[in-house]
Amino acid sequence: xxxxxxxxxxxxxxxxxxxxxxxxxxxxxxxxxxxxxxxxxxxxxxxxxxxxxxxxxxxxxxxxxxxxxxxxxxxxxxxxxxxxxxxxxxxxxxxxxxxxxxxxxxxxxxxxxxxxxxxxxxxxxxxxxxxxxxxxxxxxxxxxxxxxxxxxxxxxxxxxxxxxxxxxxxxxxxxxxx
Numbered sequence: 001x002x003x004x005x006x007x008x009x010x011x012x013x014x015x016x017x018x019x020x021x022x023x024x025x026x027x028x029x030x031x032x033x034x035x036x037x038x039x040x041x042x043x044x045x046x047x048x049x050x051x052x053x054x055x056x057x058x059x060x061x062x063x064x065x066x067x068x069x070x071x072x073x074x075x076x077x078x079x080x081x082x083x084x085x086x087x088x089x090x091x092x093x094x095x096x097x098x099x100x101x102x103x104x105x106x107x108x109x110x111x112x113x114x115x116x117x118x119x120x121x122x123x124x125x126x127x128x129x130x131x132x133x134x135x136x137x138x139x140x141x142x143x144x145x146x147x148x149x150x151x152x153x154x155x156x157x158x159x160x161x162x163x164x165x166x167x168x169x170x171x172x173x174x175x176x177x178x
Contacts (some may be wrong), residue, residue: 001053001167005165005168005169007162013044014155015076015155015158016149018151018154018155019073019076019155022069022072022073022151023073024067025069026065026066026069026070026073029062029069030062030066031106032058032062033059033062033063033066036058036059036082037055037059038056038060038078039051039052039055040052040056040059052132053132054130054133056132057107057130057131057132057133057144058127061140061141061144063140063145064144065144067144067150068144068145068147069098069147069148071148071152072148072152072155073151073155075106075155075156075159076155076158077153079158080106082102088134092148095133096163096166096167099163100163103156103159103160103163104160106152106156107152107153107156107157109149109151109152110148110149110150110153110156111153112147112149113146113148113149113152114146114149114150114153115145115146117142117143117144117147117148117149118146120142120145121139121142121143121145121146124138125137125138125139125140125141125142125143126139128136139174
């Protein structure tokens with residue numbers, strides 16, 4: 001059984017690369033957000049700095065991307081919001097079961113985000129445009145949801161795999177001792 005896990009562990013660099021890409025994307029979006037906001041605020045008070053009409057919509061779009069993508073990153077680190085107050089009082093098996101159950105629920109949410117988010121982006125988003133930029137489709141305003149859903153799906157699959165691996169390897173080591 002441990003041979004199977006060694007084979008599957010070879011794709012860990014793909015998970016690491018996905019995490020680094022999403023983290024880099026969040027960092028770039030934050031830089032863009034800060035730069036545009038600074039320019040817009042300065043443009044209101046300093047006459048030679050432009051205050052573009054599109055700044056507010058782009059800043060809000062960047063914030064939407066950062067919010068949902070950073071939530072996906074938290075899944076990989078195990079930093080998402082969860083109730084752990086009773087974990088010390090419950091048996092380890094129950095805590096592990098509840099962790100797996102919550103991971104399955106988040107996995108289902110990720111699939112819903114991909115499907116429903118993509119439908120919204122393609123149907124509603126593709127029909128509208130940004131008010132201040134009529135040539136830019138509102139698709140980009142709805143696209144963060146399926147994008148984050150895909151990242152969540154990837155990171156939740158890894159989390160579930162790690163749970164299953166911990167259970168199986170623990171059972172294997174107990175069989176060896178017996």
